[in-house]
Amino acid sequence: MSHLKTKKFYVCSCFFYKNIFLKDYALHVEYEGDDKFIAQYESVFTQKYSVNLEKLKQEIIPFVRAEIDKRRDRGKLCLERCMYIEQNYKPLHTQVYTLDPRFLEPAFIQIVNYCKSAGSTKEGLLSLIKKEAPGRSYSFPVFTNEFCKLLVEELEYFEASPMPKDRPNTMNNFGLLLSEVGFDLRFMDPWRIEYLVPISRLLYPDCCGGSLDSHRVFIVRYKLGEDLDLATHFDNAEVTINVSIGDVFEGGDLYFGRMSQDGTAGLPKDYKWYKHINGTGLVHRGLQFHGAAPITSGTRYNLIMWMRSSQLRNKLCPMCNSAPQLEESIGYGDGFML
Ligand SMILES: O=C(O)CCC(=O)C(=O)O
Numbered sequence: 001m002s003h004l005k006t007k008k009f010y011v012c013s014c015f016f017y018k019n020i021f022l023k024d025y026a027l028h029v030e031y032e033g034d035d036k037f038i039a040q041y042e043s044v045f046t047q048k049y050s051v052n053l054e055k056l057k058q059e060i061i062p063f064v065r066a067e068i069d070k071r072r073d074r075g076k077l078c079l080e081r082c083m084y085i086e087q088n089y090k091p092l093h094t095q096v097y098t099l100d101p102r103f104l105e106p107a108f109i110q111i112v113n114y115c116k117s118a119g120s121t122k123e124g125l126l127s128l129i130k131k132e133a134p135g136r137s138y139s140f141p142v143f144t145n146e147f148c149k150l151l152v153e154e155l156e157y158f159e160a161s162p163m164p165k166d167r168p169n170t171m172n173n174f175g176l177l178l179s180e181v182g183f184d185l186r187f188m189d190p191w192r193i194e195y196l197v198p199i200s201r202l203l204y205p206d207c208c209g210g211s212l213d214s215h216r217v218f219i220v221r222y223k224l225g226e227d228l229d230l231a232t233h234f235d236n237a238e239v240t241i242n243v244s245i246g247d248v249f250e251g252g253d254l255y256f257g258r259m260s261q262d263g264t265a266g267l268p269k270d271y272k273w274y275k276h277i278n279g280t281g282l283v284h285r286g287l288q289f290h291g292a293a294p295i296t297s298g299t300r301y302n303l304i305m306w307m308r309s310s311q312l313r314n315k316l317c318p319m320c321n322s323a324p325q326l327e328e329s330i331g332y333g334d335g336f337m338l
């Protein structure tokens with residue numbers, strides 16, 4: 001369980017006022033009081049979205065403030081949910097909570113073994129995986145189709161249960177945070193440490209890929225009548241892996257743009273779409289802008305792990321681009337350490 005971690009992790013205080021997503025406007029905003037918010041955004045809302053000051057005050061600001069209150073309570077509520085689920089939830093497929101090498105594609109195990117072998121190099125690894133969109137994203141098989149099916153069944157069973165649930169973030173309203181459901185200790189921690197870090201160490205040394213010491217892991221679900229697509233964003237992560245675990249859908253391809261440090265979300269000239277393949281994982285730098293096209297039929301499930309390196313982010317918070325102001329948290333927080 002994430003709340004029983006022995007090391008203490010923190011969040012940066014910017015979490016409480018920055019990067020609040022307004023889905024109707026596909027806009028991320030920050031909030032430090034009504035006056036500042038109005039000064040900062042009134043012209044954007046009136047000119048770009050024909051929203052007048054009254055609506056800004058009556059609807060948008062209250063929504064933003066409610067989101068901030070929710071973030072303030074996040075740790076406490078998460079802990080309550082974790083404990084309630086641990087005591088009351090009876091899984092459908094108990095076995096999916098423990099990482100079993102039989103869930104993994106042999107090619108994935110081979111790739112990881114290569115990365116762990118003496119003298120392994122990035123060039124050697126690149127001959128075993130597929131280069132995808134520009135900007136150093138790569139794909140490779142990860143989970144067997146049988147495991148994906150079991151996992152989706154388990155998560156649908158959990159979703160249909162009366163257990164308390166939280167959603168991954170303001171952009172995904174139908175996913176699930178897997179740490180809360182009890183996946184960390186026996187599945188997600190060993191998966192990250194034993195399998196993903198060896199790969200990231202070679203691919204992303206500049207992102208401290210060899211010292212990704214925490215994560216935030218969740219599934220996203222897209223379905224007609226629910227969330228369809230994902231606006232362009234970057235992750236609060238050094239390295240992200242995105243594995244397709246449910247493939248009965250059309251559309252939903254991913255696209256990748258520039259790095260967040262470059263300031264704009266525009267697509268590079270050589271961009272191409274990434275098509276999901278069941279059981280296949282795509283790794284990319286978290287700070288590369290990306291998004292997902294709408295699905296046009298079916299239901300899409302992906303397992304996403306945002307991996308963080310305290311060593312790197314302790315120096316610079318990727319969300320506010322400043323030295324982080326640390327605040328207490330539970331579990332992995334946002335991956336900062338004292
Ligand atoms: O829709 C997807 O598969 C991408 C999800 C994603 O980028 C995220 O949740 O950070």
Ligand SMILES: [Fe+2]
Pocket residue numbers: 233234235290
């Ligand atoms: Fe993302």
